[in-house]
Structures are given as structure tokens and as C-alpha cells.
Amino acid sequence: MSIDEELWEISLRSLRVTLTALLIASIIAIPLGTYLAVQRFRCRRFVISIINALMGLPPVVVGLVVYIMLSRSGPFGVLNLLFTPTAMIIAQVIIITPVIASIAHQSMRELWAEYHDLLISLNTSKWQRILTLIHDGRRNLLTAALAGFGRAIGEVGAIMIVGGNIDHVSRVLTTAIALETGKGDFVLAMGLGFVLIGISILVNLAIHTLTRTEREGRW
């Protein structure tokens, strides 16, 4: 495989792992964050504090825990998921869900404060409230998702452990950079780094353009 083909392969794999993790994490985090904003229950403040605290989880620790879970000698060993991109996706979902949930919760809370009286007056159900908030607050939710993306695309500790950085199987941009840095090939590592930054900028720009379109009322 030529260098270009290899670069293409690991870049696509990076995107595949991170975007899949982002999708799954958002599906969990956004309704969760919104629900926490509208529903009052006894341990609500505790749950919110836990989620905020989980944002500070060191990714390497998450990687270790996921490794122990997925190891053949571990509880989920039968699934044979270790050292595959799927394991990497699992680890990244665990890492970024609290981030997205926390930011989503923050903006949903503000929006709920704004809409509160009106939605109660209109006799909306809990579910209708959540859907309305998510719909009207979608720009801020996109920002939350972007934050999750940023965390995931640059992550290396967890996916190194659970993915194994296996050539042609689980090697992505960040783990490749770590490998080349360790070998002392700084030039290649920097090059890969620029590709990573480039991808990140592209994704951010794409999201930014989408939200700006919405502001003109075309959504």
C-alpha cells in the first residue's frame, strides 16, 4: 500500500470511528440532557453533578475499563470485540456522552426557562416539551455535538488500549501519530497531525455553515 492509500485508509477509519461514536453518543446524550432540564425528580441535582463530573474522566481510564470488560478473560469476552474499531467506538461513546449531555443540558435548561410558562399553559405533555425544546434549540445542540466530536477525533489513550493500533485494522490518525512520534519520525507525525487538524476544521466549517443557513430562516 502506498503512503497515500494508507493515509486515506486511516483517515477514513478515524472519521468512521468518531462519527459513529458521535451519532450514538448524541442519541443518548441529547434526550437525556433535555429530560433532565424539564423533569423534576428527587436525585436530579445529583445526576447532573455526576454527568458534569464524568466529563473529567481521563480517557485512558475509560480505555482500561473497556479493555477489562471486553477482554476474552472478561465478562464480555464472548463478543470478541477487543482490538476492533467497534471497541474503539464503544470507548469513545463512553467518553463523549457526558460532554454532550452536559452542554446540551445547559442550553436546554436556559431554553426551558424561556418557554416554561408558555408550554405549561398550552398543556403540553412531557414528550411534547422535550421535542419542542430539541427542535427549537437545535443550533445549541449542534454545538454540543461538535464539542463531543472535538473530544473524540483527538483522543488517543483509550482507543490505543482497546483498539491495539493494529495496522489495517484499528489504526487511526491519532494512534498512528503516537506510533510515529515514538519511532522518532517527527516529520511524518506532524504531517498526520496536519491531516487531523484539517479534518477537524472541515467538520467544524460544515456545521458552522449549516447553522448559519438556519439563521436566515431557511431551515
Add this chain to the structure above:
Amino acid sequence: MTAAFPLILSGVQVRRQGKTVLGPVDLTLSANGTTIIVGPNGSGKTTLLRVMHGIERIRVGGVVWENDDPAKHAFVFQTPIMLRRTVAENLAYPLMLLKTPKDQIDLAVDHWLGRIGLDSSRGGQATRLSGGERQKLAIARALIRKPDVLFLDEPSANLDGHATREIEALLHEVANAGTRLVMATHDMGQARRLANDVVFLLNGRVHEYGPVEPLFTTPSTLELMAFLRGDIVS
């Protein structure tokens, strides 16, 4: 369509942070017309309205509707709450909640946009409207589900004369068409213009309640007399 009345409040009290904000209040509202609630700032007008609508938690006492169907009330807040959507979408929202078919929604939205004169702004963001336009939109949105009762909390408090006139005209039409209005206001002239009967609230208690003209020309309490004179009453 006012089978929901009479509305009976008995011994209603609302407390906030240890202070009694409203009550005890005993009040029976009849089936027809427009009731205006007046009183100085902090007398509990907003709280009373919210209690009647059912969005305020009552500590003591009860609110009894003859035939309560919460979907048949609507509320217009002092500062209109605009959804972060277009004008037309704001209007359509209450109907969407009821899963009304789309063509019916479009008809209703077109009708009301014309009536409040916002047809040209239908595709713009509601948050970009002026204060008067927002309030008109809020009233139209409240009326789009054809409620039996419309509660309004000082709807023209922050508006200029022109906008106030437009709103009063709209409310006049609406009242004539049979909708029961219960409205708080600061503007004594407005009260006189629109009311059938008036509630005078002071320090969270009903001081006087009765048909508009006798109340204004011959108030029975000293406080109301002072209030009508323009004194600060507390």
C-alpha cells in the same frame, strides 16, 4: 361556549418564600363578559390570573370550574413568550400540539395573520417582531384554539398608544364574539373601556368586586377611592 363557568375560588391562598402573596380570596366569576382586575403593583394580579388558569400552585383553598377543560383556557403573558420559530410557525404551534390536520392549520394561520396584520411577516423570525407585534401574535396564538376563556396579564403594559389601540380593538372583537376575557391592567382608562365587571385587588385580597360603572363612579371603600384618585395605595 362558557359552560365552564361559574368559576369559584374559595379560600385560595398562595405563599411564596414565607409571605402570603395572595389570599385568602373568595371569588365567583360569572359566565359572561369581560372581567378586569385592577390594583397597585404587587397586589397579586398576576398571581390571581395564574391561579385561575391553573398554572400556579395553591397552598390553601380551591379553584372550582363548572366544567373544567384545560384546553379551553388560554393565557397571554405580560411579556409575550415567542417560540424561536417563524411567525406562522408560532401561530400554528398550539394546533400542531392537537395534531390538527395541516390544511386546517394553514386556514387558521392565514385567517389570524390577516386579522392581526402580520401577513407580510409570516416567514420572519417571531423574535424579530416589535413589542406590539409580538403581543398581537401572542393573543392570536392564544385564540387560535378557540378557547372559552382568555386570561391576559397586562397585555399593553409595555406598548405605545398605537399598539395599545390595536390590541384593545382586537380584544373588543373577541369579547363580542363570545369569548370570556379575564384581564389584569394598570390602565384605568382601559379598564373602563373594556370591562363588564371589575375586581379591585389590594395586598393580595379582593377589596371590591362588581359591575364596572358603579364601581368607578361610586367606590365603596376608601382604598379604592384613593386608588381611583391616583394615590399610591398600599
Add this chain to the structure above:
Amino acid sequence: MNRALIILITVFCAQVSIADVMRVAVTTSFENSGLADVLLPAIKDDLDLDVQLLVVGTGQALRLGEAGDVDAILVHSKAAEEAFVAAGHGTHRREIMYNDFVVVGPKSDGAGAGAAANAADALGRIVAADRAPFVSRGDDSGTHKAELAIWTLAGIDIADLGLRYQSVGAGMGAALNTAVGLNAYVFSDRASWLNFGNKGGLVLLYQGDPALFNQYAYLPINPSKNSHIRNDLAIQLEGWLTSQKASTLIDDYQIAGEKLFTFNASSP
């Protein structure tokens, strides 16, 4: 439309391969040598076997073997390997090849390590001169253990060295980077050093002492650990690694005109 969607999803999620696949944990020093890039394609050609390499430190390789997450390991730490087999984690230990360790340091070589009589002497001189520090991997790897063995030979207790001894707790590449940054002496395997792209002001100073020979061994993991372990493939690979073909490939492998490994597998 639906068909296209299904095909897209399948391609996206596909982890299907036709050839046999096995996982081998190898050390970073083996990976750094680049020998894998020569051996793996040959293995694929001859055995139709996809060997997935997990490049980790010796300690982690042994741990992975213990957990049964790999099918075999290739490491260079005899004492640890024998303990591994004794504990029942590996079926046996098969020597494949050896390379050697070298002492690398600043070009100026203020300590005169280059002129030492043997490896222990070289380290002794570095400590005595106290001109430049010594960087150690400090990660319990095969290389680290070999380094510690030389200190023991020299009769020096590293605990007494204080700041003259910098333990980084990392792989060979990271340790070399640190040594370059500090202009320090460092104990490295020859392959990693030759392949290292950031040599800076350091050069190879001392080599050749037999105490520096580094034996690589291949250990298949005990299949009784779990049902996923491909012991059959591990034995197949062992056969290949000890074959004539492997012998030629290994002995012929060079970096910058220098031979790196010496094949020394004998019949089992």
C-alpha cells in the same frame, strides 16, 4: 434505494475476511526494527495467514497473553518468559533470533564510554564522570530488564544515582527522544537506534559485549484459556518462523547496510 442502503451498511460494518487471522503481541523494539514489514507479507504468501500485530511493551504483551486476548507473543525477556510458561499461560517457549543492545550517548562522550572494556565498564564510566545523565526506559520491558542486569554486573545500585539516572517509564522511541533532548546516555536495542529518525547529537558509543545479546522467543498462548484462541495457527506460525525461509529473511535483513538479527532457532 433500500438495497443500496443495505449494501452501504454492510460495507461500512464489514469485518469479514477470507484468510485466517491471528493476533500476536510483539514488543516495540521488534516493531521498530522494521523486520515485521518483511516477514508479514511472506507469511501471508506462504500460509495465507493474516497476522495482526499488537505493538506493546513486554509487560503488556505478557498481560495480554495471560488474559488470552492474543494467540501468541514474541518477546525478549527470558526470565519473565519462563515464569510465563511455568504459570501455564504459554504452552512453551521457542527461541527464534537475537539482536543486541548498544550504549548510545553524546558525540563528545565526556565519560569515555566508547573506550570501555565491557558493558558494565561503560555504565560505570558514565556514572563516574557525572557529565551527562543516563536515561532509562524504566518500563519493565525486556530492554529495561537487560539494562538493569548490566547495572547489577557493574555492582552499581541505581537508587544511589539520584538525578544522574532518569527513568522515563516509556517505550524505546520516547526514551530516545528524551535522551536526545537531554543530551544524555541511553541503553537501546540496535534496531530501534538505527531506525530512529531524530538522533540529534547522539551517536552509538559502545557495542559488542556478549552480555548485550538480546534473545527473542516465541510463545504460543495456552488454548485452554478460552475458545477463541487459535492455537492451530500459532503452531503453524511457529513452524514458519523456525523454517529455512524465515532464517534467510531474518539473516539478510539490514538497516543502512548493517545486519540486525541473527537467526538461532533450533529443532524443538
